[in-house]
Amino acid sequence: MTELMGRIDCRGIDAFAELVVDAWRNDRRVFVFGNGGSASTASHHACDLLKTAAVDGQRRLNAFSLVDNVGIGTAIGNDLDYGDTFAYLLETYAKPGDLAVAISGSGNSPNVLRACAWARENGVKVIALTGFAGGKLKDLADLHINVPSDNYGYIEDLHLAIGHMVAQILKSRVTAEANTTCGS
Numbered sequence: 001m002t003e004l005m006g007r008i009d010c011r012g013i014d015a016f017a018e019l020v021v022d023a024w025r026n027d028r029r030v031f032v033f034g035n036g037g038s039a040s041t042a043s044h045h046a047c048d049l050l051k052t053a054a055v056d057g058q059r060r061l062n063a064f065s066l067v068d069n070v071g072i073g074t075a076i077g078n079d080l081d082y083g084d085t086f087a088y089l090l091e092t093y094a095k096p097g098d099l100a101v102a103i104s105g106s107g108n109s110p111n112v113l114r115a116c117a118w119a120r121e122n123g124v125k126v127i128a129l130t131g132f133a134g135g136k137l138k139d140l141a142d143l144h145i146n147v148p149s150d151n152y153g154y155i156e157d158l159h160l161a162i163g164h165m166v167a168q169i170l171k172s173r174v175t176a177e178a179n180t181t182c183g184s
Contacts, residue, residue: 001154001157001158004147004148004149004154004158005158005161007148008145008146008147008148008158008162009145009146012143012144012145013145013162013165013166014169015143016127016143016145016162016166017165017166017169017170017173019099019125019127019143020049020061020099020166020169020170021169021170021173021174023061023062023098023099024059024061024170024173024174026097027059027062028062028095028097028098028099029062029063029064029093029094029095029098029099030046030049030061030062030063030064030098030099030101031064031065031066031089031090031093031094031098031099031100031101031124032045032046032049032063032064032065032066032101032103033065033066033067033086033089033100033101033102033103033112033115034067034102034103034104034109034112035104035109035111035112037105037152037156038103038104038105038156038159039067041103041156041159041160041163042065042066042067042101042103043065043067043068044160044163045063045065045101045103045160045163045166045167046063046064046065046068047065048163048164048167049061049063049163049166049167049170050062050063052164052167052168052171053167053168053170053171053174054171055171055174055175055178057178058174058177058178061170064093066085066086066089066090066115072089073085076088076089082110082111083110083111083114084111084114085111085115086102086111086112086114086115087111087114087115087117087118089115090115090118090119090122090124091118091122094119094122094124095123095124096122096123096124097123097124097125098124098125099124099125099126099127100115100116100119100124100125100126100127101127101128101129102115102116102126102127102128102129102137102140102141103128103129103159104128104129104130104131104135104137105130105131105132105152105155105156106130106131106132106135107128107130107131107132107133107134107135107136107137107138108135108136108137109137112137113136113137113140116128116137116140116141117140120140120142125142125143126140126141126142126143127141127142127143127144127145128140128141128143128144128145129145129147129159129162130144130145130146130147130155131146131147131148131149131150131151131152131154131155131159132148132149132150132155133146133148134146145162147159
């Protein structure tokens with residue numbers, strides 16, 4: 001795990017954090033999604049970006065997990081097409097300038113790819129967290145952070161750690177800006 005951590009591009013994590021900070025500053029939304037273990041990671045990322053990064057007295061980041069409403073996800077999958085589960089929600093909620101954070105171990109999940117293609121076509125920046133070699137998702141991303149492994153456990157653990165780092169950076173930046181505004 002230590003060797004693998006050293007192979008992740010830290011500049012990509014910094015760029016991810018900067019995009020999230022910019023979304024906070026400009027009152028943009030951040031939508032996070034993935035399948036299976038990556039769905040759990042997406043839910044965790046959204047929670048940390050909203051709650052863990054919150055600073056008392058400051059506006060919170062509008063962060064949403066697209067995987068947490070089982071009813072709508074299964075309705076879209078059943079009534080329309082499973083491949084539309086995330087694109088449908090982005091089409092409903094996202095606006096140009098928002099962020100779509102796609103998490104996929106393989107980088108080849110059809111519903112994730114379809115959502116990212118829609119996002120790119122509609123002015124929503126795509127941040128992709130992948131494993132393996134990045135799959136097709138790396139080509140749809142404005143920012144691609146890869147965990148170069150074929151072990152899903154390591155990939156998912158490091159995707160979660162990246163989310164924690166970004167949330168902590170957001171919190172520190174919001175705190176610093178609040179202190180500057182207060183004249184401290």
